[in-house]
Amino acid sequence: MTTPASAAVPGPAAPLVVRTVPVDLADLPLLDLLPQQEPVSWLRRGEGLVGWGVAARLETSGHTRFSDAVKWWAETVARAEVDDSVNEPGTGPVCFGTFAFADEPGESVLVVPQVIVGRRGDRTWLTTVSVEEPVLSPATPPDPPVGLVFSDGALNGEEWMSVVAEAVGRIGAGELEKVVLARDLIATTDVPLDVRWPLHRLAEHYEMCWTFHVDGIFGATPEMLVRRERGLVTSRVLAGTIRRTGDDDRDLALAATLARSSKDLEEHEYAVRSVADSLEPHCSSMNVPEAPFVLHLPNVMHLATDVNGVVHDEATSLELAESLHPSAAVGGTPTPAATRLIDEVEGMPRDRYAGPVGWMDASGDGEWGIALRSAMVIEEGVRLFAGCGIVASSDPEAELAESQAKFVPVRDALSAG
Numbered sequence: 035m036t037t038p039a040s041a042a043v044p045g046p047a048a049p050l051v052v053r054t055v056p057v058d059l060a061d062l063p064l065l066d067l068l069p070q071q072e073p074v075s076w077l078r079r080g081e082g083l084v085g086w087g088v089a090a091r092l093e094t095s096g097h098t099r100f101s102d103a104v105k106w107w108a109e110t111v112a113r114a115e116v117d118d119s120v121n122e123p124g125t126g127p128v129c130f131g132t133f134a135f136a137d138e139p140g141e142s143v144l145v146v147p148q149v150i151v152g153r154r155g156d157r158t159w160l161t162t163v164s165v166e167e168p169v170l171s172p173a174t175p176p177d178p179p180v181g182l183v184f185s186d187g188a189l190n191g192e193e194w195m196s197v198v199a200e201a202v203g204r205i206g207a208g209e210l211e212k213v214v215l216a217r218d219l220i221a222t223t224d225v226p227l228d229v230r231w232p233l234h235r236l237a238e239h240y241e242m243c244w245t246f247h248v249d250g251i252f253g254a255t256p257e258m259l260v261r262r263e264r265g266l267v268t269s270r271v272l273a274g275t276i277r278r279t280g281d282d283d284r285d286l287a288l289a290a291t292l293a294r295s296s297k298d299l300e301e302h303e304y305a306v307r308s309v310a311d312s313l314e315p316h317c318s319s320m321n322v323p324e325a326p327f328v329l330h331l332p333n334v335m336h337l338a339t340d341v342n343g344v345v346h347d348e349a350t351s352l353e354l355a356e357s358l359h360p361s362a363a364v365g366g367t368p369t370p371a372a373t374r375l376i377d378e379v380e381g382m383p384r385d386r387y388a389g390p391v392g393w394m395d396a397s398g399d400g401e402w403g404i405a406l407r408s409a410m411v412i413e414e415g416v417r418l419f420a421g422c423g424i425v426a427s428s429d430p431e432a433e434l435a436e437s438q439a440k441f442v443p444v445r446d447a448l449s450a451g
């Protein structure tokens with residue numbers, strides 16, 4: 035079912051009036067433009083999109099959440115009055131989306147901001163949607179979190195390790211090959227979080243990741259579920275992790291260990307296979323590298339594979355994201371057995387953690403990351419998430435340590451110092 039969030043917000047019935055013009059912002063970081071109210075962001079290395087205000091919005095849920103969103107967006111852009119003098123991916127009408135991991139529970143949202151500013155290479159543009167052109171200038175700086183206190187989420191460390199042990203047993207018994215199990219952490223704050231605070235810090239420290247915020251879920255994801263651009267499709271698949279020590283020489287040795295680790299290579303292979311198998315029906319040709327490379331992030335290193343293809347059908351980036359979700363980087367292998375086990379033992383709703391998050395333009399081009407290294411704004415503060423791929427040889431204690439390392443980006447970004 036498609037329901038606009040409020041009666042004041044035009045749904046697909048009221049045509050959007052969209053205008054994109056080039057702007058010159060010199061070197062002003064796009065994040066500096068974001069006001070505290072209703073900010074959205076999708077940025078990597080200073081490029082991407084930010085926006086604010088709500089010109090149109092869709093909330094949906096259940097197993098039709100992706101098809102509802104695809105239909106709503108097609109209807110919205112079909113009726114829009116568009117004047118786009120820049121004509122790049124991400125200009126003209128653009129929606130931002132965040133999707134629940136599972137059919138139940140969780141709301142999925144598409145939002146069309148009133149103002150969007152984009153940057154790609156040396157081009158910067160402003161898109162307005164049914165509003166006057168604003169004067170673009172730095173917004174007030176973000177406020178740091180007040181009274182931040184972390185506590186266990188649904189399970190404490192010991193309990194989560196027993197769940198991992200249970201999964202290892204079930205894998206050993208032949209029920210499935212891999213499952214990704216996640217845990218959460220609660221951060222309470224004395225006043226509502228100014229989400230721009232962690233966004234600035236994530237963008238600064240994790241510049242090789244996509245720093246996102248859409249409707250209360252934010253983070254810096256290293257994993258691109260799918261990018262579709264002018265007929266080309268790319269997916270960055272990650273699975274297999276080792277923590278960094280902070281000592282460069284030791285980290286290089288660890289990277290070599292990761293690249294040879296049979297446990298991590300097995301975990302990675304499942305994830306690459308799931309992505310390649312889902313993309314194949316949409317592609318006339320594909321390149322799936324035989325061996326992964328090691329992606330170095332400030333907190334961890336991952337085995338990574340970039341899968342590329344040429345799309346031969348009309349599938350939009352969001353339809354491609356739907357067919358890829360949940361990949362074995364966040365679900366498992368085989369997918370049905372893995373998602374059943376997640377439901378049975380994880381002990382918490384994932385909501386939008388590990389679901390697709392990103393944006394799409396009127397042509398269907400867009401980028402959908404996996405909402406990892408992420409947190410959801412909740413009434414009491416923030417709920418952080420981290421998950422780990424479990425295979426037959428996984429050790430619960432090592433997985434707990436890995437999950438702690440995966441909390442680090444958001445955890446550090448929330449600290450006031």
Ligand SMILES: C=C(O[C@H]1C=CC=C(C(=O)O)[C@@H]1O)C(=O)O
Binds near residue numbers: 257274406
């Ligand atoms: C599920 C997460 O990471 C995935 C992505 C990269 C490496 C992973 C791993 O090694 O377990 C996970 O598959 C997470 O960060 O919450």
